[in-house]
Amino acid sequence: MTLGQNKLDKILNLAVLAKKKDVRSLLGLLNYYRHFIPNFAALTYPFSDLLVKGSPEKVQWSTRCDDSLREIQRLLSSSPILVIPYMRKHFIVRSDASDRGIGAVLLQEKGGILMPCRYAGRKLNRKEVRYSAVEREALALVFGVTKFQRFLTFKHFTLQSDHKPLSYLKSGAPKNVRLMRWALALQEFSFDIVHIPGSDNVHADALSRLC
Incomplete structure (x- = not known):
């Protein structure tokens, strides 16, 4: 494939x-x-x-x-590196942000190993590079959900990030208007936010840094 x-x-x-x-x-x-x-x-x-x-x-x-x-x-670009998304299985979205780009990867478990189904990444524009670290990480998370929306709509999925403060996007009160706007945009989706170590986030991290 x-x-x-x-x-x-x-x-x-x-x-x-x-x-x-x-x-x-x-x-x-x-x-x-x-x-x-x-x-x-x-x-x-x-x-x-x-x-x-x-x-x-x-x-x-x-x-x-x-x-x-x-x-x-x-x-x-060939199997088994990229797997075909299986709509009946659970999806995981990992995201990351650097000082110049954002990246995300759509993952599913296959044979006990998380395998990528899709990659996405882009450069930050001149306004976005001035965002705080937490704002860039939140932007990456929203970017990933938006990019993979056709796989995630009407399904419960997991968002994974190595930036722990992002957990308040679902359970707490965002610190500013920009973060509040993104939190509201995510309300139409059903998901859990899980913090992971940075060492586990190599997919999205590399995509964000290589933009």
């Missing part, structure tokens, strides 16, 4: 990475899928070489890096 490029959003649109922090974000995402990617170490070593201690923060993207990225993108 292969999904169209528009379903893979940022992952299939990644091209040249310019900085070490971008390469680290990419490797963090790929490491989660290492058991599903044949020859993982061989495919990712060009990226690891860019992170050698003492090398400049601005990386020299090579043809080897480009070839590896293209092969990994092909693998990430």
Whole structure:
């Protein structure tokens, strides 16, 4: 099974990475899928070489890096990396925000492992980059729900974030008008908000940082 490029959003649109922090974000995402990617170490070593201690923060993207990225993108767009959403099973949405982008992933359990069904991510605009950390995280959460709305409407699902204060969007009083507006927008959906460790949120984190 292969999904169209528009379903893979940022992952299939990644091209040249310019900085070490971008390469680290990419490797963090790929490491989660290492058991599903044949020859993982061989495919990712060009990226690891860019992170050698003492090398400049601005990386020299090579043809080897480009070839590896293209092969990994092909693998990430194929089963079992992406699974077909099954409407009778429970959905999980994980979201994350960086200082320049937001990302979300739609997940379902398959064989005891949470597997991605859809990816989404975008850059923050000039107004949004000035939001507080909690506002950016809330924006990412609402973005994920909106992006995957056709799978979530009329179903109970779980929202997962590594930003614990977001729990008040459902159970408490948001701190300002912007957060209140987003909390009201979510009221039409049935969900639980669950805090997860940042180490478990590699999908959405990488998407937000690679925007």
